[in-house]
C-alpha cells in the first residue's frame with residue numbers, strides 16, 4: 001500500500017511536453033496504462049498509449065441527469081471532471097467466473113478460476129476516487145473475508161492521482177471531506193499548472209513505487225512556491241463547489257426517519273433503474289449466477305454487479321423483501337450514508353456526484369439528504 | 379440402467395414473423411449439443427418430420443389473432459408439460475396488437491381485395507390470456523443465448539438465469555454512458571426488461587423497449603423526463619406503441635398520451 005504523503009515527500013515539475021514520459025515509464029514497468037479518453041461524447045477510463053488520446057482541451061457541463069462534453073479555452077489535459085465510470089470496474093469486475101465444475105464418473109471436481117490479475121496503472125485518479133478505493137479496500141480486503149480477485153488487482157495497481165483544477169457541476173467532495181486534494185493513498189499525484197508555454201505538472205511522490213517511476217521522469221526541481229500554488233488551486237476548486245452534503249448528524253436523522261413521507265415522494269420520481277448504484281465508485285454489491293451446460297457435464301458460477309434497486313436483490317424464500325421503490329431507495333440511501341458508518345466506520349459517499357449526473361431523472365442525493373435536515377421535518 | 383429418455387421439445391407458431399424461431403436455428407454452435415440431449419420432436423420451420431406428443435417442453439411463438447388459433451393453443455397446452463412463450467408476440471401480443479381497440483373491419487377493407495376470405499379476431503392477445511404459461515421469454519426477437527440458457531436450465535432442472543431488472547444495469551456494466559444524460563436521446567432502457575445486453579445504447583441509440591416492461595417500471599417518471607427532453611406526447615406514445623404496445627405498463631402509459 002502506498003505510504004502517507006508527508007512533508008518529506010519528494011516533488012518535481014514535469015513539463016507538459018514530457019507528459020508522455022509518464023505513460024512510457026509505466027509501460028516499461030509492464031503496467032497496462034488506463035487513463036481518461038473520450039468515447040461517445042463522454043470521458044471514460046480506458047487503455048491508453050499516448051497523451052494525445054486523453055481529453056485535451058475538453059471540459060464538461062454537469063447537473064442532475066445532465067452531462068455534456070465541452071471545449072475549454074485552454075489545452076488542459078485534466079480539465080474534465082468525473083465521467084460515468086469510476087475505477088471500480090478495473091478492480092471489482094462487472095462480471096467474472098468464480099469457478100467451474102466438471103462431472104467425473106459419479107463425482108465432480110471444482111476448478112477455481114485462475115486467470116492472473118492484470119498489472120494496471122490508473123492515470124487521473126481524483127481525490128474522491130482514491131477515497132472510494134480505500135473504502136472498497138475495507139469491504140473486499142480488510143474484512144473477515146477477502147475477495148482474492150480484487151485483492152490481487154489492488155495490490156499491483158499503480159495510482160496516479162490528479163488534484164482537481166475545477167469542480168464538476170455535481171461534485172460535493174469538500175463537504176464529505178474527500179477532496180479535492182489528494183493527501184495520501186496515491187503513488188504519484190499531479191497538479192496541472194496551466195501557463196500557456198509553461199504548461200506543467202507538479203508531480204508529488206506518495207510511495208516507494210511512485211519514487212521509482214518518478215526517477216524515470218525528466219523532472220525539474222519544484223519550489224516551495226510550486227507547492228503553495230498547487231494547494232491554492234485545490235482550495236479554489238473547493239470554494240467553487242455548488243453542492244453540499246449535510247453530514248452533521250445525518251446518520252442519526254436518517255436512521256430515525258425510516259417512516260418519513262419523503263421516501264414515497266422520491267420513489268414517485270425514481271425509476272428503480274439502478275444507474276446510481278452502477279456508477280457509484282463505492283457500491284460493492286454483487287450476485288452470483290449458476291450455469292450448467294446442456295449435457296450437464298460442466299457447471300460454472302459467475303459473479304456480476306448487482307443493485308439494491310433490483311427486486312431480486314432482496315429475494316428471500318417466498319419473495320422479495322423490498323418490493324416498493326420507496327423501500328429500495330431508502331435502503332440505498334440509508335445504507336450509503338448511515339449504515340456504512342456502522343459497518344465500515346466511514347460514510348459510503350465520497351461526493352463524486354456521479355449518482356446525481358447519471359440518474360436519468362436527476363434525483364440528487366444531497367437534496368434528498370437535506371430533506372431530512374432540521375427536526376426530521378421538511 | 380436404462381438409457382435416459384431425451385425430453386421432447388416442440389416449437390409452435392401463431393401470429394408472428396418467425397424471427398424468434400429463427401433465433402433457435404441461429405444457435406448454430408449450440409444446436410447440435412442441444413439436439414444430442416433434447417429430442418426436437420416438432421419444429422416445422424426446421425423439419426417436416428413430426429414426433430407425436432405429448433411434449434416435455436413447448437416453445438410458443440406468436441399471438442392469438444384468429445378463432446382457429448384461439449382453439450389451437452388449448453391443444454398445444456394439453457400436449458405440453460412445460461410451456462414457454464418466446465418473444466413479444468407470444469408474451470404481449472406483438473406489434474400486431476396495434477389493432478386492439480381499432481376498427482379491424484375497416485383495416486381489412488383497405489388491405490385485402492376479398493375481406494370476406496379473412497377470418498380474424500378484433501384483437502391480438504398474448505398466449506397467457508388463453509392458457510397457463512410456465513415461463514415467458516422476452517424480446518423482439520428473443521436473445522438466442524437466453525433461449526439456450528432456458529433450454530440448458532430446463533434440461534438441468536434448475537432456474538434459468540434470466541433477470542427481470544432494467545436494461546440500465548447491463549448498459550452500465552458494459553461501461554456505456556447513458557444516452558439520455560449525455561446526448562439527450564430518448565431511451566426506454568430504464569423501464570425495459572433486461573436481456574439484449576443493452577444493444578441499442580451501446581450503438582448510441584435509445585432503447586426501443588423490445589424486451590417489454592421491466593419489473594416495477596415507473597412509466598410516468600420516465601415519460602415525464604422524455605417530455606423534459608423535448609419529446610412531444612404524440613412521440614412518447616409512438617415510442618411506447620411498438621412490439622410491446624399491449625404489455626400492461628406500456629399500454630396504460632401510452633393511452634395517457636392521447637392528444
Ligand code: SF4
Nearest residue numbers: 280349350352353355
Ligand atoms: S453516493 Fe453518489 S456522490 Fe456519493 S460516492 Fe456514490 S455516486 Fe458519488
Ligand code: SF4
Nearest residue numbers: 270271273274276359
Ligand atoms: S435514484 Fe435515479 S439512478 Fe437511482 S434508481 Fe432511482 S432513477 Fe435510477
